[in-house]
Amino acid sequence: MKRCGPVAAVFLLAGALAAYAQDIVIERQLKAAPGRDVRAGVFTDIRPDCTSGPLPAIRLATPPAHGKVNVKRGTLKATNIKQCLAIEAPALVAFYHASADYSGADDFELEISLPNGQKRRERVHVTVTKSSGAGEGI
Secondary structure, eight states: OEEOOSOSOOOOBHHHHTTOOTTEEEEEEEEEOBTOEEEEEEEOOBOTTSOBOOOOEEEEEEOOSSEEEEEEEEEEEEEEETTEEEEEEEEEEEEEEEOTTOOEEEEEEEEEEOTTSOEEEEEEEEEEOOOTTSOOOO
8 A cells, every 4th residue: 555645636647557556545635624625636647748648537435424525627737747848638636625514534535447447546534624814703
């Protein structure tokens, strides 16, 4: 099992995926505020020749107990990713939204299925806290 630190975005690069086994689980940490969206991941396929490949399928394998996860389509605009100096590629972006009245820990798991049949899971551990500048409504 590979453990990753507090990363807000994950890029699926074609060259790096060949080494992944069918049952890999990546664990990540995420901080969120109640009632607000936070980006949980960016999923795309950038080929070695800097063209975009087909997008993966994303399934919510384990839903969060105190929030929801949504996936939206977008365009990734990036520079200096491997040998690609500048690229625009289609992407899927996962967002976590904590319940407005919740504070504490939450977890969810995404299953990412690639067009070549490989699958991996991303287990996300979320810490939901009110921001210090938000006030208590007094």
